[in-house]
Amino acid sequence: MSPSHGCAPAPYVLAAVGTDVHRFDRLVDWLERWHADRGDVHVFLQYGHSRTPRLPGAASFVGHEELQRAMAEATLVVSHGGPATITEARRAGHLPIVVPRDPTHDEHVDNHQQLFSRRLGAAGMVRLCESEAELLATLDEGLADPSRFILTADPGRPDPRAEAVARVGQVIDDLMARRIHQRGGGRR
Known part of the structure; x- marks a missing residue:
């Protein structure tokens, strides 16, 4: 996904809008306008x-593994x-640059992305951009000093989805054990 030209690869911005x-x-418009002035950046x-x-x-869509590879190669992630x-x-x-969908533009059914993103932005977990000017300035800042948008990657950290599935499984096991106990030890 990210092309290398010569010895030094061009800066590479990955932007993902999801599957909604x-x-x-x-x-899309904001990124096109920004990129038009920066031909040396691959988006x-x-x-x-x-x-x-x-x-x-x-x-339009990429598989999960392809998206993971793209994130690993990217200079910045939007x-x-x-x-x-x-x-x-x-x-x-990556410290993600986040542009939440806005329901007033028919980009989503409600404002949950805005509320969630604002909370993460206030906690310093994302760089929140709710206007074109904020996004363009943040992209320029990130290309000028990419180190400000790098987190310590932890690929060995357990996938939170797997932990959630394990917890749900444990709850089901506990409920089934209770039901069996209430029935007097099992099927007859």
């Missing part, structure tokens, strides 16, 4: 159901306000 059925053309945009961008190599994408970016060692 709503369009996120506002972010890979996963654009979902949004309009097809005028960015080389953009894709994400919609979806918890899964934000978590994956952080696990890959």
